[in-house]
Amino acid sequence: MEDDDVYTKDGTIDHRGNPxxxxxxxxxxxxxxxxxxxFCERLAYYGMSSNLVTYFKERLGQHSSTAANNTLNWSGTCYITPLIGAFLADSYLGRYWTIAIFSTIYVTGMTFLTLTASVPGLKPTCHGNDGCHATDSQKAAFILALYTIALGTGGIKPCVSSYGADQFDDADEVEKKHKASFFNWFYLSINVGALIASSVLVWVQENVSWGLGFGIPAATMAVAIVSFFSGTRLYRNQKPGGSPLIRIAQVVVAAMRKRWVEVPADKALLYEVADAESVIKGSRKLDHTQDFRFFDKAAVEIQTDHIKDSVNPWMLCTVTQVEELKAIIRLLPIWATGIMFSAVYSQMGSLFVLQGLTMDRRLAPSSFKIPSASLSIFDTISVIIWVPIYDRIIVPVARKFTGHKNGIxxxxxxxxxxxxxxxxxxxxGVVELVRLRIVRRHNYYELDSIPMSIFWQVPQYFLIGCAEVFTFIGQLEFFYEQAPDATRSLCSALSLTTVALGNYLSSLLVTIVTKVSTRHGKRGWIPDNLNYGHLHxxxxxxxxxxxxxxxxxLVISKWYKYKRSMGTLR
Known part of the structure; x- marks a missing residue:
């Protein structure tokens, strides 16, 4: 009983490898x-990425649609590489060492990016009103730095939120309740970092220098590493459980080999180890579920399974291993619906910025110009406002009506x-429609910025921030909670790929729309001069x-069944 009070029951260990x-x-x-x-990592990321479309357009001399697509494609890659980091974390390294190693890659990329924007020979050559010119080698160096950063993010994004959630014992009801709050405050820390980045750092980039504007994020990322290592003695660590891809393949192969076998009606007849722990290191056993019954064939014991002393995992799998695959399959339809939301979210770093560049950015009555990318500050403010409202007001009130521990x-x-x-x-769309009407009424087609305040964009940023608090934070918690213990980094990475695919979807839609709308010599929906376009x-x-x-x-949600775990780990 004393051990029950002293040690966690979810299988976590300390930095020495002890319970x-x-x-x-x-x-x-x-x-x-x-x-x-x-906080530091997100400040570094957004400090570099918030204004990236402007760098592509003004320093590398790219067209509007090209700059938007390059920004979207790079941002998308930043959310694909987490699959690499997640696989290594769940299979071999654990989340702690994955974060540590990939953070080093991240800092290297940030440092190189700073050099490409500040060192003569590496940075584009600019001549006042004649604009900037970048050689092919300078463009290549900049792209190489960007994609080194994208690789570095791959070990951080899928692991940090899961690693924070690992600090709360799933088997302890008090700690589990705090875990739900952790995801809210985790997302708040992201947005406080983004707030500073989209205001201060974007201004530095446009008014001081791009070298300093990229250098500050690089230094901030170094601080992020120091912060992470400082807490080493306090962390709880999940043991890596081996390759989830191999376990999934074993279930599929075993089920195919036994496709002629009947699944017994009594689930107790399906194969499971007698030990308290499952065969998957660091994972609790999962209760049997009735859907996807074809895969249950992998857990049906037949006479040939016991010819040898040891069980062949490519012929016979445990119920937990089968349920691990089922849990991931159930997540996929929910995952797919997140792609469209991410396509909407991606507009803040691309078309919203280009839209803002055509508007009056002066802060009356002064002549100070607000960088267009800085309007994302209102998205961040929205998140900062809504997170505590959701956590401290909406959840307690909803809990009284629904009885659900998280309110909804x-x-x-x-x-x-x-x-x-x-x-x-x-x-x-409405803001753009109003803007174009002003252009047509006063013949402002050739003006770089029309006399319509950029603050008209505030509602669209604020609404996306509100939507983030509900969708992105809910998604973070959902994929962590519903993932089997040994695949939590992988499932967190899976949720992040919706952002990547959302960026790619947006890029694809821009490409298709541009191609279709520019037929027969038309300017199209998204021309270089948006005053002639139809961005709305x-x-x-x-x-x-x-x-x-x-x-x-809504249809998929009605079908979804939540995961059920059995027992504890010691």
Whole structure:
């Protein structure tokens, strides 16, 4: 009984490899170091990425659509590489060492990026009103630095949120309740970093120098590493469970080999080890579920399975191993509906910025010009406002009506965010429609910026921030909670790939729309001079697709069954 009170029951260990002591490790005392790391890393990321489309266009001399697509493609890659880091974390390295190694790669990329924007010979040559010129080698160096950073993010993004959640014991009801709050405050730390980046650093880039504007994020990333290592003694660590891809393949192969076998009606007849722990290191056993019964064939014992002393995992798998695959399959439809939301979210770093560049950016009555990319500060402010409101007001009030420990389910939370995102696109479309009417009424076609305040964009940024609090945070918690223990980094990475695919989807839509709308010599929806375009059509297209996506999400949510774990780990 004393051990029950002293050590965690979810299989976590301390930095020495011993069972984690509940009083000495984890919970909120370990979280400041993780949240500090995330704050600094996000400040570095957004400080470099928020204004990237402007660098592509003004320093590398790219067209509007090309700059937008390059920004979207790079941002998308930053959310694909987490699959690499997640695989290594779950299989071999564990989350601690994965974060440590990939952070080093990240800093290297940030340092190189700073050099490409500040060192003569590496940075583009600029001549006042004649603009800037970049050689092919300078462009290549800049792209190499960007994609080194993209690789570095691959070990951080899928692991930090999961690593923070690991600090709370799933088997302890008090700690589990705090875990839900952790995801809210984790996302808040992201946005505080983004707030500083999109205001101060974007201004530095446009008014002081790009070298300093990239150098500060590089230094901040170094601080992030120091913050992370400072908490080493307090962390709880999950043991890596071996390759989840091999375990999934074993279930599929075993089920195919036994496709002629009947699955018994009594689930107790399916194969499972008698030990308290499952055969998957660091994972609790999972209860049997009735759907996807074909894969249950992998857990049906037949006479040939016992010819040898040891069980062949390519012929016979445990119920837990089968349920691990089922859990991932159930996540995929929910995952797919996140792609459209991410396409909407990606507009903040691309077309919203280009839209803002055509508007009056002066801060009256002064002549100070607000960088267009800095308007994302209102998205961040929205998140900072809504996170404590959600955590301290909405959840307690909803809990009284629903009886659910989190007030509303994770799927309900995500659905609300998808609904709000529709209005963000409608708002952006209305602003563009009003802007174009002013252009036509006063013949402002050739003006770089028209006399319409950039602050008209505030509602669209604010609505996306509100939608983030519901969808992205709900998604973070949902994929962590519903993932089997030994695949949590992988499933977190899977949720992040929706951002990547959302960027790629947006890029694809821009390409298709540009190709179709420029037929027969027309300027198209998104020309270099947006005063001649129809950008509002594109925003309304995203709104229509978001409505269809919300409908699909509601259907899928009704079908989804939540994961059930059995027992504890010691």
């Amino acid at each position: 984690a002591n509940k009083k000495e490790t984890g919970t909120w005392k370990a979280c400041p170091f993780i949240l500090g790391n995330e 389910t994770q799927l309900q939370r995500m659905g609300i965010g998808l609904f709000i995102s529709i209005f963000a696109m409608l708002s952006a 059509y594109f925003f309304w297209l995203l709104a229509i697709l978001s409505v269809i996506n919300l409908g699909a999400f």
